[in-house]
Amino acid sequence: MxxxxxxxxxxxxxxxxxxxxxxxxxxxxxxxxxxxxxxxxxxxxxxxxxxxxxxxxxxxxxxxxxxxxxxxxxxxxxxxxxxxxxxxxxxxxxxxxxxxxxxxxxxxxxxxxxxxxxxxxxxxxxxxxxxxxxxxxxxxxxxxxxxxxxxxxxxxxxxxxxxxxxxxxxxxxxxxxxxxxxxIPYGANFTSGMTRNEAENLVESKRFDGPCRLLFAGVEWTRKGGDTAIRVVEKLRSSGISVEITFLGTDPGKHMDSIPEFVHCAGFLSLNKPDELEKMKQLYRNAHFLLQPCRAECFGHIFPEANSFALPAIASNTGGIPTAVHDGINGYCVNVEDVDAYANRISEHFQSPEKYRALSINAFDDYHNRLSWQKSVQTLIRTLEK
Structure with a gap:
């Protein structure tokens, strides 16, 4: 063919x-x-x-x-x-x-x-x-x-x-x-390049006696649910969990009267600039969860990207996200505005390191088994040949 x-x-x-x-x-x-x-x-x-x-x-x-x-x-x-x-x-x-x-x-x-x-x-x-x-x-x-x-x-x-x-x-x-x-799902715009052994070592190195680090990635604040992400962090903190969130691609300062001390801004980083790409990869390596409470999303390249770093996703169940994120495999999907549900999924895994590590490695495996461009293109070719 x-x-x-x-x-x-x-x-x-x-x-x-x-x-x-x-x-x-x-x-x-x-x-x-x-x-x-x-x-x-x-x-x-x-x-x-x-x-x-x-x-x-x-x-x-x-x-x-x-x-x-x-x-x-x-x-x-x-x-x-x-x-x-x-x-x-x-x-x-x-x-x-x-x-x-x-x-x-x-x-x-x-x-x-x-x-x-x-x-x-x-x-x-x-x-x-x-x-x-x-x-x-x-x-x-x-x-x-x-x-x-x-x-x-x-x-x-x-x-x-x-x-x-x-x-x-x-x-x-x-x-x-x-x-x-x-x-047939799409793949990632960039990946970790890690082997499974490297992914296991990364997951084992993450600490659970300090703050839970969340990563929010996206340029469009409203569509991606930036305000909801802030409310999730506030909910977690009110329950006694130390947590901080880094915003990648958008500036929360443009949408908030004041920036709380638990909010960090990485700004927009380009995939085409090696130094900025490395900064982006470091954010993925350092985080415990990707938090994406999107209000609208056709699929989300961000999910296979995160999974390639053994980073599980806590996301909304809107649009095409449930095809990218399978509950209990590479993260969880919850109702779009359900702040308690996002917070509960994060806390139950952060407070149980073994449960968290299992989800993280499953996410890494799911990327390689289902969400890489190589796997998707192989599936596409087989479909075209029928």
């Missing part, structure tokens, strides 16, 4: 730089590199030119000036259709069997005689009025996204999602054939 990767960037070309963004762009890079490593060679259909008709270009400029609701020019149907035409032209001179895309806009209008597969974290319809950036959309953008969703569901031979939540949304919202819908 010969594979092509359909994206407007070429992630294997030496001249292409990292996108510098998160989410699907970073996932696309990891998918492309992992497929290349696993198969020995994949064909990149990118780079693609970002083209639209003069009428669409004028419309984009006009909407951005006058629209009071959220308008996204990248969702204009003419852009997605043009991506499809560019890839279809390249496929005329290719002998690949399958084209894999990781964004709806690339898969929706790719008309070819090859098998087309989509592996993404959600269709747009699944996050309308769920993510703040997909709420209050203008009618044109919302219609265009729904149109892309429906076109992708109809056009793709295989629909693969990073979570059961997204898979069920495709079936519920757009009537996708359940036989062509599969769930």
């Amino acid at each position: 010969k594979l092509a990767f359909g994206h407007h960037r070429n992630f294997l070309h030496q001249g292409e730089t990292r996108p510098g963004t998160f989410g699907l762009h970073t996932a696309a890079e990891n998918i492309a590199l992992s497929l290349e490593a696993e198969t020995g060679s994949i064909e990149q259909l990118g780079p693609l030119r970002n083209l639209c008709s003069p009428i669409a270009a004028a419309r984009i400029a006009g909407y951005q000036r006058i629209c009071s609701r959220l308008y996204y020019g990248w969702a204009e149907p003419s852009l997605s259709r043009n991506y499809g035409r560019q890839m279809a032209r390249k496929l005329k001179y290719s002998d690949v069997d399958v084209v894999l895309c990781n964004e709806t806009k690339h898969a929706a209008y790719l008309h070819t005689d090859r098998k087309v597969a989509l592996w993404t974290d959600t269709l747009y319809g699944g996050i309308f009025d769920y993510y703040q950036t997909f709420s209050n959309l203008c009618s044109r953008t919302r219609r265009a996204m729904e149109q892309m969703d429906r076109a992708a569901v109809e056009n793709c031979d295989l629909l693969v999602f990073a979570s059961d939540w997204a898979s069920q949304n495709a079936i519920r919202l757009y009537g996708a054939n359940p036989d062509k819908v599969k769930t």
Whole structure:
């Protein structure tokens, strides 16, 4: 089976730089590199030119000036259709069997005689009025996204999602054939690189006679539940447990009148800067738990990242998180705003070191068995070959 990767960037070309963004762009890079490593060679259909008709270009400029609701020019149907035409032209001179895309806009209008597969974290319809950036959309953008969703569901031979939540949304919202819908979790944007022996030594070295160290990671304070994390720490402290929390990626000072002494801020650290990446890894090594009381999340690369450090996650049960975090295996999921439940899960394990160590090693094993890009890509290839 010969594979092509359909994206407007070429992630294997030496001249292409990292996108510098998160989410699907970073996932696309990891998918492309992992497929290349696993198969020995994949064909990149990118780079693609970002083209639209003069009428669409004028419309984009006009909407951005006058629209009071959220308008996204990248969702204009003419852009997605043009991506499809560019890839279809390249496929005329290719002998690949399958084209894999990781964004709806690339898969929706790719008309070819090859098998087309989509592996993404959600269709747009699944996050309308769920993510703040997909709420209050203008009618044109919302219609265009729904149109892309429906076109992708109809056009793709295989629909693969990073979570059961997204898979069920495709079936519920757009009537996708359940036989062509599969769930394969995403992997991590960065990992510890530790062996199991190193993970065991790290877990054994953690102290339980001092403060319980929590790590919160995320740029979006409200969506990731930064305020809830603070309330969880306050609950733990009121019960007599010494605890502190470090915020990575966001500044709690922008959301609080004063910063309590148990709150630390690491700021935003870049994966592309070696010294900052090492600081980030040290935060993961030092923490006892990852605390992610998210209000909205399609999957969460943060969970396999944490698990690769033998760091268990205490998270909310919203969106795709329950696919990433399995209760009692690599952490626990609780109701989104249930401060007592987060605190109880943390205290019961911190106050029982053996119980904590077992959960931590299980989390490390779960990363290697289920949540690494290598494992996920291997599962994807087997699915595509059927």
